[in-house]
Amino acid sequence: MPRMVRLIWILLALHLALGMIAYAHFLVTGRYVVLGWYFSTLGTLFFLVMTAIECCLALICRSWFDSDEPMRLAWGMIACAALARLGGVLLRAVSDGHLPWGYWHQFSQLPGGLFTNLSQMGLVVGGPLSMAFLAIGLGRVLGIQRKFHLLGSLTRADKALLVLVVAFSVSQLFIILPLLGSHPSLGTMLLWLSDPLLSLLLIEAILVRRSVIRMGQGLVAKCWGMFVLAIVVTSAGDAAIWASSHNLLSESITALSWYIWFVAAAAFASAPAYQLAAISLTRGTSTHLMGK
Amino acid sequence: MKMLGRWHPRSWRRRPVAAPGSEVNFEAATTSGLDDLQARLNHWSDLWTKGNESAIRSEAQKLVAERLAKWMEHCFGQHAQSSLRGKSSQISLASSTPIFTAFLGRRATRELSRRVLQDL
Numbered sequence: 001m002p003r004m005v006r007l008i009w010i011l012l013a014l015h016l017a018l019g020m021i022a023y024a025h026f027l028v029t030g031r032y033v034v035l036g037w038y039f040s041t042l043g044t045l046f047f048l049v050m051t052a053i054e055c056c057l058a059l060i061c062r063s064w065f066d067s068d069e070p071m072r073l074a075w076g077m078i079a080c081a082a083l084a085r086l087g088g089v090l091l092r093a094v095s096d097g098h099l100p101w102g103y104w105h106q107f108s109q110l111p112g113g114l115f116t117n118l119s120q121m122g123l124v125v126g127g128p129l130s131m132a133f134l135a136i137g138l139g140r141v142l143g144i145q146r147k148f149h150l151l152g153s154l155t156r157a158d159k160a161l162l163v164l165v166v167a168f169s170v171s172q173l174f175i176i177l178p179l180l181g182s183h184p185s186l187g188t189m190l191l192w193l194s195d196p197l198l199s200l201l202l203i204e205a206i207l208v209r210r211s212v213i214r215m216g217q218g219l220v221a222k223c224w225g226m227f228v229l230a231i232v233v234t235s236a237g238d239a240a241i242w243a244s245s246h247n248l249l250s251e252s253i254t255a256l257s258w259y260i261w262f263v264a265a266a267a268f269a270s271a272p273a274y275q276l277a278a279i280s281l282t283r284g285t286s287t288h289l290m291g292k
Numbered sequence: 293m294k295m296l297g298r299w300h301p302r303s304w305r306r307r308p309v310a311a312p313g314s315e316v317n318f319e320a321a322t323t324s325g326l327d328d329l330q331a332r333l334n335h336w337s338d339l340w341t342k343g344n345e346s347a348i349r350s351e352a353q354k355l356v357a358e359r360l361a362k363w364m365e366h367c368f369g370q371h372a373q374s375s376l377r378g379k380s381s382q383i384s385l386a387s388s389t390p391i392f393t394a395f396l397g398r399r400a401t402r403e404l405s406r407r408v409l410q411d412l
Contacts, residue, residue, distance in 0.1 A: 065397040144394050150372075216369020220395050278367050279396055282404040 002219070002277030005270045008053065012266040015046050019259055026255060039258060047089045050265040055082035057272035064279050070144055077137030078272065081130045085268070088126015095119040120187040128190050131197035138204040138227065145211045152210040161206060169199040198235055205231040219281065223274035230267035237261050357383050359408045364388060367396065385409075 001009075022038035025031075058079035065072035095118035145151050154162070172195045180189075205228040212228065215221040240257035243249050249257065360383045364373050368391070373383055385405060392401040 064400060066399075069393075069397060071394065071397065148391050148394065212369075214371060216365070216371040218365060218367045218369035218372060220367050221369045221372075279400045281366060282363075282396060282400040282407070284403075284407070 002273060002280075004053075004057070004273040004276065008050070008266050008269050008273060011046075011049070012262060015042065015262060016259060018042060019262070023255065023259075027252060035255060043262070044089065044093045046262060047265055048086070048093070050269045051082055051086035051089055054265075054269040054272060055079055055086055057269070057276055058082050061272050061275045061279070070140060074137045074140040074144075075272075075275075077133045077140065081133035081137065082268070082272075084130035084133060085126045088122045088124075088130065091118050091122030091125060095122065120185075120191070124187055124190045128193040128197055131194065131201055134227075135197060135200050135204065138201065138208065141224065142204060142207055142211075145208070150211040150214055151207060152214040154206070154210060158206050158210065162203060165199045165202050169196050172196065195238070198231075198238060201231045202235055219274050219278035223271050223278070226267050226271035226274060230264050230271065233260055233264040233267060237264060353384075356385065356408055360385065360388050363392075363404060363408065367392070 019038055019042075022034045026035040058075055062072055062075035062079055065075065142151070172192075176192050208224050209228045212221045212225045237257065237260040240249065240254070240260065244254040244257065361373060364383065372391075385408065389401060389405070392404055396404070
């Protein structure tokens with residue numbers, strides 16, 4: 001495992017270990033004080049560190065491709081997605097009044113009525129905007145993989161999952177369309193794009209997963225495998241939010257489901273780390289040993 | 293100013309000025325010249341493949357293929373080689389360079405090729 005990837009997952013393990021202490025406190029006392037502090041302070045810091053690492057690594061990966069190479073655009077889009085996610089976390093952190101640095105919440109009411117507050121703007125930037133960038137980047141990668149005949153044929157399970165994803169997106173339309181009459185803000189409407197974009201990312205992830213299975217366990221394959229993992233985990237987190245909002249999950253399970261977002265952040269950060277490890281390997285600057 | 297001038301539409305239509313002495317017509321190489329070149333190339337080839345020439349060549353090719361297969365496995369995976377087109381033919385620099393360039397970039401592929409051809 002490349003050094004940077006190991007570092008990311010060690011950070012995640014340490015962070016989750018601390019989170020489990022907070023969760024145990026919540027289970028014993030039934031109070032959200034420690035759990036709330038853990039998610040709002042340590043959780044925000046973890047997201048900031050992970051998205052910053054992802055953004056920096058993606059930019060370095062992009063710099064390794066010349067301007068006429070198709071992967072430069074793909075990595076550029078992935079870097080933009082990471083930057084948007086970083087911006088989203090920053091905006092939400094700044095507007096959160098419960099945080100030590102969150103006194104800015106007094107100024108978080110935005111003029112113009114486009115967004116209700118800074119937090120909503122953060123959700124849009126870190127959500128649909130970031131997903132749109134990632135969808136373009138992964139679309140480009142799929143195009144390159146198709147060129148090299150790396151895209152495998154879909155299995156029945158893949159097709160069933162695709163049908164499920166499309167059906168979910170269509171069902172969301174029936175929920176959203178009647179709400180248009182109530183003149184929602186632009187921010188609210190943009191947030192509605194989250195589910196269709198996540199569905200698109202899932203479709204791309206299913207196709208990328210096929211190519212990864214076809215290739216094996218190489219560094220480049222693992223890079224795209226990490227994107228697949230991140231998207232699947234994000235979808236699971238999204239499904240958990242939906243389930244808890246419909247009272248389908250108990251309070252303790254709902255709190256446990258919040259941890260899933262840290263795994264997604266670590267997976268997103270690991271993807272460019274794997275790509276960079278592959279590039280470093282060719283230059284002989286990697287920790288990997290390569291026989292002649 | 294000169295840089296901007298390059299983008300002026302008038303300069304697009306301008307035909308390049310012929311260099312002095314450009315009216316000279318190049319004649320086709322004489323048969324004796326080609327024969328001479330061919331003789332030299334054959335001579336170099338003979339020098340290169342002297343003795344057990346085919347064995348040397350195949351050993352080098354085999355080594356390159358082995359190294360490339362290792363790189364392919366490290367970068368893409370153990371099944372990448374077989375999932376690529378032309379799986380029946382042996383892996384070579386020519387056949388593997390496009391996929392390495394696409395996923396690792398031109399500069400990294402150049403480094404990789406240099407490492408593959410090292411000591412050969």
